Amino acid sequence: MSTTSEQLADPSATTLLRFATAGSVDDGKSTLVGRLLHDSKSVLADQLEAVEAASLSRGQETPDLALLTDGLRAEREQGITIDVAYRYFATARRRFILADTPGHVQYTRNMVTGASTAELAVVLVDARNGVVEQTRRHAAVAALLRVPHVVLAVNKMDLVDYAEPVFAAIAEEFTTYASELGVPEITAIPISALAGDNVVEPSANMDWYGGPTVLEHLETVPVSHDLTACHARFPVQFVIRPQTAEHPDYRGYAGQIAAGAFRVGERVTVLPSGRTSTIEAIDALGESVDIAWTPQSVTIRLADDIDISRGDLIAPAADAPVTTQDVVATVCHVADQPLGVGQRVLLKHTTRTVKAIVKDIPSRLTLDDLSQHPAPGKLVANDIGRVVVRTAEPLALDAYADSRRTGSFLLIDPSDGTTLAAGMAGESFASAKALPAEQDEEGWDF
Template sequence: MTATMTTTTAPVDTLRFATAGSVDDGKSTLVGRLLHDSKSVLTDQLEAVEHASRNRGQDAPDLALLTDGLRAEREQGITIDVAYRYFATTSRRFILADTPGHVQYTRNMVTGASTAELTVILVDARNGVVEQTRRHAVIAALLRVPHVVLAVNKMDLVDYRESVFAAIAEEFGTFANRLGIPGIASVPVSALAGDNVVESSARMDWYGGPTLLEHLQAVPVGSDAAALGTRFPVQYVIRPRTAEHPDYRGYAGRLASGALRVGDRVTVLPAGLTTTVVGLDLLGEPVEEAWAPQSLTVSLADDIDVSRGDLIVTGAVPEPVRDIEATVTHLDERPLRVGDHVLLKHTTRTVRAIVKDVPYLLDVSTLERRERPEALRANEIGHLVLRTAEPLALDSYAANRSTGSFLLIDPADGTTRTAGMVGEAFSPAAKEPLRGVLT
């Protein structure tokens, strides 16, 4: 009996976004307000927060407690680790990464924003744009986050004055333009009072734009990954060897970018072999088409050697290489030096590698390069030259965030040491010179 092919519907509309801001800018309160006012907090969670707030002598619930889950965070009143929260409205689902504001936790901000399609950068209206604001803008530009929102918080403490908001938005917009960040959406908010977070504020009737939640619901997402060249990293080879399907061979994985269709001519890398897609299975059902970021199983016309870590592509084929130049953020407390042996994990493929050179370190406070540093230390951003034991099919990070990124792992204990982005650090749109823009 022949199975009937069906066409898939579009994937669920989900926005991954991160929040960033300097210490005490009210980031956790903003996230808590967003969850509370969008009715995304369970009753028992809210009761626990209200109880904890009363024990502190507070009349109103401290909404920051909805995200600051670590004991040290609650004791110090700061965010230390990345806190992930999931919520939904009638029009969209959200995956939120609340990242720390402290300089020493910059690596955590990199982790949270690395997969984000939007970053909300918070500014205290009383303090304006500070060094950490610029630092987070630099990281957003480095990671090429598609959308950036400037949330000017604590407007209640500056009497909701339009002139304060306008000056901060202009200063940040000028800086973001020099970094090559595309259009910035600026929203004046008061997380404590709830102004312009979910509901529009009558106290800022001079502002005619959307609330923060309205913008999050309206910003376009998902189209970039589907529009890019097709990249399908093979995660698992399926060989059931059953009487019903004695010769079945399928390749399971998650489509990193682009789309796959039955009949597509594809290339398998790094071997460079070509064949044709004869079947696609999604959730156990045959389909004619799939697109990023769906997980599926692919069947090919020819019985060729395809293993975990191979990359199935269409269109322009990336050249497999062993020498890699990349901008990296070092995450490990142990410094990274020339000559260090590491494992390089790219999509589903892991190979041995060695650090050949560290040409420069980027000072994110001044954007100046420090040539030939002795080592890269925790939270530092620099440029690496790596040599791998086996060829890898990499895209530049500018072209494809999924297949242009990688991790360096300690081969002895499995610790993640470094996050890498293939190619140059900033968008070509960045205005030169950049030196001194953080001073």
């Protein structure tokens, strides 16, 4: 089976949009999501019946559409979202994967999970309260994760008499703040999720607004899937050696292509060893193909017998990343226990996990004025800061600006496996200042 470059550029590959919702507690995120699902006819009859029954048991006369996403019993009892709720729905124009993330400050870490793969973020603001600290925090996380499109949904416009000046003031304040963070595209939409204004259908109460509804924007926002322009990266997950009579010498390297495309006959480099070879064959779903691209899971076979194991990275020889042991990055701290200078951690990058030590925490971001608080000494839950990490083994990291998949990593507590921080590599490692090799008190070599 042969796959051509024309198939790689197939426009049908652009019909999926991953997006996340975020906002402060009670801003109406779950109601917005429920309204989207309900008004776009994406709710099954039994689901709607269950919501109606749950609403009646709580003394509500009309169905509470927020319950379509708030699935955990603790969430329903408290009336808030405390976990990331994923929903899948489709319209005639596009398919969607939606992550409804928590609003409470203590669950900001969950937004990092929900937005890490999102191509668009919907940030809700209560029209009565305007931009608050949690709004700024969500904007900072969206900018940090380089979400290319941000929608500001000014909700509960019905409670401010659909006043245009209220919407305009909030939109201007948020746009100014998010632009300073580096968010490339911001679209402001006035809505009432409870009444359905400007969610799926245009609002008759806000004739002064001439822009798209939320669903219309979701259906038409351009989503880039130009796979040929990405840095091709293939983290090895498993080495396949079937040892059968039919294939006595078979050696394949299985995994999911993280970015870009690979072709048979292409010259590649294996990192961190730096050895080079040529792609002899690519197996996908039991058949040989000429080309494969992200996010396909394939097996790559090389012309040369090279020592390759889980965690190694295969990349085009002409476009291989620089390996480093000195990682300079921005992190969002997600654990309850703090992250301090000198702390021993595990760093997980794609399929590779190595020992590491936090050498420095140069600064922490102050959300009010976007200033950098120098030398904080440690990061606590929900902090965003810069860190310098020294790894025991070289890593083939890309800059996060170039690749969200191979420019990101996790810092993990080696004692219990708790995820401590989500990191985004932010400097050119070719010019990163090298740190002297050393050994810590417990014998970890760095």
